[in-house]
Amino acid sequence: MQNKTPLEIRHAIRSGQLNSNTSGLAGGYVQANLAILPADWAAEFLLFCQLNPKPCPLVGVSANPGDIAIAGLAEDMDIRTDVPRYKIFEHGELVREVEDIREQWRDDLVIFALGCSFSFEEALLADGLEIRNVTEAVNVPMYRTNIACKPAGRFSGDMVVSMRPMKPADAIRAIQICSRFPSVHGAPVHFGDPAAIGIRDIGRPDFGDAVSIRPGEVPVFWACGVTPQVAIEQARPPFCITHSPGHMLVTDLLNSKLSVL
Template identity: 90%
Template sequence: MQSPKEIRLAIRNGAHNTNTSGLAGGFVQANLAILPADWAAEFLLFCQLNPKPCPLVGVAANPGDIAIEGLAAGMDIRTDVPKYRIFEEGQLVNEVEDIRDYWRDDLVTFALGCSFSFEEALLADGLEIRNVTEGVNVPMFRTNLACKPAGRFSGNMVVSMRPMKPADAIRAIQICSRFPSVHGAPVHFGDPAAIGIDDIHTPDFGDAVSIREGEVPVFWACGVTPQVVLEQARPPFCITHSPGHMLVTDLPNSKLSVF
């Protein structure tokens, strides 16, 4: 198995440009939000008020920094993610594999915990993760679950979904409660309409997965939430990861467990 640094170098060199689900077992993967400095304080407060969808695992010390100390050796945030999204005035304008041409000295990078980390703990306990089994990106949905507003940032939560038998869903709640820094326990399971999802087979982000007889959809807060919030806040410019295409860090998952 490749180390996190080897995976980042493969991404940097263009040898890997697809989603990172299942890579770097044992290590934290991170969602990204990169904002101008004059928006950063409000976004930091938004994350602090909404730790389920926006669990901070690192913030750049200074505007223009291309690394976050202690998160990933030799990190260059401009090249080490498989795919990025570029937003202007809240509108997606491009999706690229390298952001060096977009980089500015006033940009502040935020790294947020990712559900791929707790997937490893679920798999280790013998639970199936359908998106891993089927080799696709996890399905993600917009919901009617409101986040707490902070300054110019507000909006509803995005969730990721994994189908499970009810008994396995209960076990997943117990396991994921140990990992608050990577979204923690599910926020809902059962009827998708109860959280504003009209069609469970048509995700807003990621890929659809099969839901078998006797299974229920289980929903976790998702790190794509900041993208939806940024669309609504409409900063003049910002960058995020493309859903499912994460920063692979050197931070062990075990460091995020509270037990």
């Protein structure tokens, strides 16, 4: 799948040929986190994203309830089948994970696509920086923190962060690079002591997989698109669908179009 176009990757997911983590696929293109909510919850969630752009950077919203695509985001898009794995929530509780949501689809649902760290990882790799989760071929480690998001209506909660270990000089370079990409989480929110942001055990991520941290390296933390799932858990909408962490919507947007410089 490494040399496939975004459209070919979506078709492979739709046909069941691909149901794995999408990290490393469709180089140069934006991959998106996903939240799907009933229309009567959509306005509050939209405001939550607008108030918390680092963990919830919007790259697209469906125009009408029931739409299965977001205009301009991806050719021949069908959100019901084009993500490798979905999470289904009822009243804030995870009830199942599935590989397509055709059975769960309703005509009152609104799609939110949010920027993903895979975009800035590509920029870091292009600058010669190592990304440990890529090197070790695992999903990026993600952690719940004590960094509070700004509330909006029924949505609130603490930020989830993703972590990549780096030497201090590389961490500073990463800050410079990622500042150019505010639409995909932007610069890190913290580096150094995990306990300072409420992380008790760096070796036990809440989502994703642990990676090695070598002598002389510090953990570097970015706002993460799993944050909306935490807000959804707390808001407890009667029904919601998200992506499973690491299993993204591969879009036709170029990463280069998101750079502000």
